[in-house]
């Protein structure tokens with residue numbers, strides 16, 4: 001692919017990805033405020049942005065088989081755990097930015113678990129087998145990730161088991 005087009009598609013993928021996430025967040029806010037149809041509009045358009053992002057990603061030739069996709073996921077999570085979040089967290093501390101210190105700490109703790117789960121999944125898929133995994137629980141406050149059952153109390157943020165969302 002020509003360099004300029006590749007760069008443009010990368011930028012478009014990043015922009016659509018952010019819009020997708022932003023609209024999900026805005027939908028939750030609208031829902032809580034009682035604007036059911038505004039929430040639905042945000043969710044619908046969020047999905048359209050996901051379609052756009054997927055098309056750009058495909059055009060870039062970046063959609064591979066699941067084993068390769070898992071490696072991309074492992075690399076991303078590992079970078080976040082080993083370099084990005086520890087440094088972002090230190091900068092937030094240094095600058096006295098309490099909210100950023102908390103949000104980067106929450107993310108760092110969850111990404112450690114994500115990297116390990118993806119490694120396990122990759123081992124299974126390498127042998128052409130789906131991963132043997134039970135229910136997955138995500139803390140709606142901090143994103144802590146647990147497998148099997150939700151902990152009584154989130155080990156990262158202290159939220160109760162009822163704050164976990166099951167997948």
Ligand SMILES: [Fe+2]
Pocket residue numbers: 077110111114
């Ligand atoms: Fe993650």
Ligand SMILES: [Fe+2]
Pocket residue numbers: 139140141142143144154155156157158159
């Ligand atoms: Fe939590």
